[in-house]
Amino acid sequence: MRCNSGQIVQKEILSLQPKLHWMENLLRMGIREAVRSLWRTDVGDELLQIQKTRKEFEGDLTLVTFPLTRLSRRSPEQTAVEIGEYLAGHLEAVSGYNVIKGFLNIAIAPAEWARRLQSIASVSSYGFIQASPGADTVVIEYSSPNTNKPLHLGHIRNNLLGFSLSRINEAAGSKVIRTNIVNDRGIHICKSMVAWQMFGNGRKPEDEGKKGDHFVGDFYVMFEKRYREQTEELVAAGSTPEEARENAPLMLEARRMLIKWEAGDEQTVSLWQMMNGWVYEGFDVTYKALGVEFDKIYYESETYKTGRELVLKSLEEGHLIRKEDGSVWIDLTADKLDQKLLLRSDGTAVYMTQDLGTAVIRYNDFHFDRHIYVVGNEQNYHFQVLAITLQRMGYPWAAGLHHFSYGMVELPEGRMKSREGTVVDADDLIAEMTATATAMSQELGKLGGYSQAEKENICRQIGLGALKYYILKVDPKKNMTFNPAESIDFNGNTGPFIQYTYARIRSVMKKAEETVAGTHEENCSDVIPNAKEISVIKLLNDFPALVQEAAAELSPALIANYCYDLAREFNQFYHDYSILGEDDKKLRNFRLKLSELTGRVLERGLWLLGIEAPERM
C-alpha cells in the first residue's frame, strides 16, 4: 500500500545550474572587465552575486558588492560606484545605475527588454527542451493504489504530483516513463472477496449502478464492520482482544482465501480477477477524470515472484542471512539501520520483496538513469532500505532510485480516518468541484452563447483547475491542510485566476484577428516598453530556467507560483493599458505580442501542472 498519507529522506540534491539570464551573462562579462580594468585583478564567478533588483528600488539587476571589497580594497559603496560607472560607460544595454549601501542597482535600457521579447517570440517551444537521443531516462512511479477501495484525497495529491513531475521532467529534456504499481494481492483484497462471497448474493456493480471500485470498497467496509462486531462478541464471551482478532470467523475465512489464492485455486483466482476487473474499470474513470496517464502498469501479483527469486539467489550469493526459523533477512546495521525481513519463515513474500522484484524488472525494461517513487513520507524508511538492499545485492543502478517523499493531506479537523467516515472520496470531490464551477459560472453570467456540451467542458476544466492548483501550489514535502471551502475558491491565488487570465488573453487575440488581423507577427523590437510591460517581459524571460529548476528540485509548486506571479503581473498591465485601443500601431503590435506570449507561457505552465487552459470562461 503506497499512499495513505504521510517525510523526506534521500532527495538527491542535483547541483543547480545558476540561472543564466541572457542579460546576467552580459553583466558578468562587463563586471569582470570592470574589475580587471579598475583593480588589475580577475574575479571568480562565485564572487559575482547578481540578483533581481527588489521592487522598492530603482533598477533591474543588482550586484552585491560586499564580496568584492577584498579585491577593490574600497568600501562597498565605493566599489559599487566604480563598477557602476564603468558599466554605464562601456555597456550599451546599461542605461544607468544607483548605489545603496553595498548594492549596485543596474538599470537595463528599456529597449533591451523589447528586443528580448522579440527573441523569446522567435523560439517556437519556448521553455521546453526536446529530449535528445542521449537524454536521461527517468521512470516515475505514482498512484500505486490498492484494489480494495476507491481512490481518495491522498491519492489525488499523489497522482497530481506524479503526473506533473512527469511533464516537468519531459519539458526539461528527459525521457520519461510513467508507471504505476497496482497492489492487487494480499489480505486486504481477500477481505473484500470474502465479504462479497458471503453477503453479495452474486450482485455486480451495474446492478446497483455503482462504479466498480466503490462497489468493491463497500464490501471491504462491510467486512471491517462485521469483523469488528465478531471480535466484540468474542471478547464479550471471554477472549482476549488479541485472540478475538485472530479467531474471528471472518478473519479465518480471509486467511483461508489468501492461502487458496497463493496456491492458485481456480475459483479463488477467477473471483479475484472478476473483482479486480471491476475495480480497474472504476479506477480508469477516476484517472481519466483527473487527466492522468501511465505508459506501463505493473502488478504486484506478478512482480512479487521475481522478488522472491531475487532474494533466494542473493541468499545463495551470501548477501543475506537465514535465521533458524527459515526467514530471510538483510543486515543493515552497518548502514545505521536495522535488520530487515525479506521473506517470511513460511517462504511468503512481504512488501519489500515485491518492490525488489518490481525495481529489477523495471530496470531490465527501461535501463533508467533515475527512478522516482512518488510515495508518501510515511514510507521513508521503506525506500531507504529498498535502495540499500538492491545495492548490496549487486545492482549499482539502485543509486538512481529516488524516493519523492510528499507530505500528508489533512482536513481542518485533522487526519482523514476511514473509521470516522472523514475520508474525502476522489470521485465525489471532482464532481463537487465541477458543480461549484458550474454554479459560479451561472451566477456570474458567463458562458452565454455556448452549447451545453461546451459549457460542461469548460466548467469541468475550471473545477479541476481549482482542485489541482490548490494541491500543487504547496511545497510537496510539507503536510498540507485541505480546506474544502477554500479549495473551491476561484479568486486570488487559485487555478481559475490563472485560467481566467489566459482566457482573457485569448479573447483579445481573437478580437485582434478580427479587427487588426495578424499584425502582432511583425517585428516590434524598436518599441520602448513601459515599466509594467518590462515586468511582464522579465517574468517571461525567467520561464526556461524555471522549468529546469522545477525539474531539478522536483517541485511543481515552483511552476504553480510562477504562473500566479505572471498572471498577476499581466493583469496589472491589462488593467492599466489598452491593447487594441492603442493608436500607435507599433506599440499595439508590441502589446499584442506581449499578450500572446504571456498566454503561451501560461498555457505551458498550466500544462506542466496538468491543468487545462480554457479559451473562454
Add this chain to the structure above:
RNA sequence: GGUUCCGUAGCUCAGUUGGAUAGAGCAACAGCCUUCUAAGCUGUGGGUCGAGCGUUCGAGUCGCUCCGGAAUCACCA
C-alpha cells in the same frame, strides 16, 4: 527512546546559491465597470519568521541547544 520532517500575518501558503524595509491570497474595511472578460484592478489594517545561542559585513535561510507538532522504527502494506 532512536531517526527524519515541519513551525513565517487570524487562516492557507510564498520567500531564489545567506543580501536591502519578510511577501501573496483568504477573511475585514474602503474604492474602480460607457472603454480589450470585474473569476479582474487599487488602497487600509494585520509579524518577537516557535525560543535562545553561535558563524557572518549581513540569518526567515547555515550550525548547536531547547519548545511544539507529525511520520517512522512489524514475519502490515
